[in-house]
Amino acid sequence: MEREKITLSKTYLNQYQASFEKRYEALVFERQELSYLHNSVEWGNWIYDCLKQNDIDSMIDALSTVTVDYHPGRLAVNDLRSKKNLFIGLITAVSNWAARDRLVDNELVLTAADVCILMCEETNSYPELLQCAYAGLAKISDLMKQYRERQYHPLVKATKEYIYQHLHGDIKLTDIASYLGVTSGHLSRTFHHAEGITLKQYITEERIHRARNLLRYSDYRITEIASYLAFSSPSHFTEIFKASTGKTPTEYRRDFSTSPIEKISPKK
Numbered sequence: 001m002e003r004e005k006i007t008l009s010k011t012y013l014n015q016y017q018a019s020f021e022k023r024y025e026a027l028v029f030e031r032q033e034l035s036y037l038h039n040s041v042e043w044g045n046w047i048y049d050c051l052k053q054n055d056i057d058s059m060i061d062a063l064s065t066v067t068v069d070y071h072p073g074r075l076a077v078n079d080l081r082s083k084k085n086l087f088i089g090l091i092t093a094v095s096n097w098a099a100r101d102r103l104v105d106n107e108l109v110l111t112a113a114d115v116c117i118l119m120c121e122e123t124n125s126y127p128e129l130l131q132c133a134y135a136g137l138a139k140i141s142d143l144m145k146q147y148r149e150r151q152y153h154p155l156v157k158a159t160k161e162y163i164y165q166h167l168h169g170d171i172k173l174t175d176i177a178s179y180l181g182v183t184s185g186h187l188s189r190t191f192h193h194a195e196g197i198t199l200k201q202y203i204t205e206e207r208i209h210r211a212r213n214l215l216r217y218s219d220y221r222i223t224e225i226a227s228y229l230a231f232s233s234p235s236h237f238t239e240i241f242k243a244s245t246g247k248t249p250t251e252y253r254r255d256f257s258t259s260p261i262e263k264i265s266p267k268k
Contacts, residue, residue, distance in 0.1 A: 048094050051141040052103065059137060063130055080129070084120055087133045091116050095140060104144045107164065112139045155180065156194045159187065163203055167210060168228050171203055208244045211237070215253040222249045 043066055050059035066086070075085035095113035098104045116136020123129040162176050176199075177184040191199050207229045214225050226237035242248050247255065 044090055044093055047090065047137065048097055051094060051098070051137060051144060054141050054145045056138055056141065059141070060134065063134060063137070080124075080126060083126055083129055084123070087120055087129060088117050091120070091133065091136055091140075094137070098140060098144055104140070104147045105161075107161070108143050109140055112136060112143060115139075153190060153194045155182065155187065155190050159191055159199070160202075163206060167203075167206060167230075169230055171230075173199055204240060205244070207231070208241060211241060211249070212245070212252065212256075215249055216256050222253075225249070 043062065047059055047062045050056070050062060074082050075089075076082040091113050095109045098109050099106045113136065116132060116139070119132040119136070120129055123132055158180055159176055162179060163171060173184050173188060177187045180187065188199060191202070195202060197205075211225055211229055214220055214228075215222075220228070222237070223234045226234045229237070231237035231240065238248050241252070245252055
């Protein structure tokens, strides 16, 4: 994708800055006159604390009281659009705080934030918006809990990040070791000692986990999933999947697939 370079004119920047200052001063004056000052930072901190503690009940309380007990400001002319902007800002903030504080895997938490923001954008009512925000925040909290419960050896963490990024291709021990600058033997021993399973077993588990999600939440054909996750053939995929879950991919999709409206369809 080509990146478009935008040239900013200092003259226009100064005009917009002047316009901004005018509106800023007017709003500051209005809020001071009405004693209507922001306290939504406390709300955001409260929710972040709930996420760190995996306290979902308190998080639900915090979400439902924002428009009652807190002054988040008006972020758009339209009321629903204003609330969407508020929650998008919240999701962006807490996901970045969690990544900054090293409480979660960066890529996973930012992906969760992306999905939540897109879902919030698609809502048509405030109750629906609250439910989407809850789903995203609950996922972020779960990711933080998982990360906290497993303190990774730095080499193991780097290995898992490599596997996550290359799960759709042929992953070889020698390639990972070369990428990380260690010997294959050292990497294999370190990973097995920390995780209790071999690298090969871990890669298979991750592929099966991804396959389960794709079978539940997408309309991709089983042959497409097998190919995407680098199984040698659909029959090999079926064999490994059944050994792991007790069901064939077809049986798993039949038993656990979500409703069509929630699915992700293949790109045309």
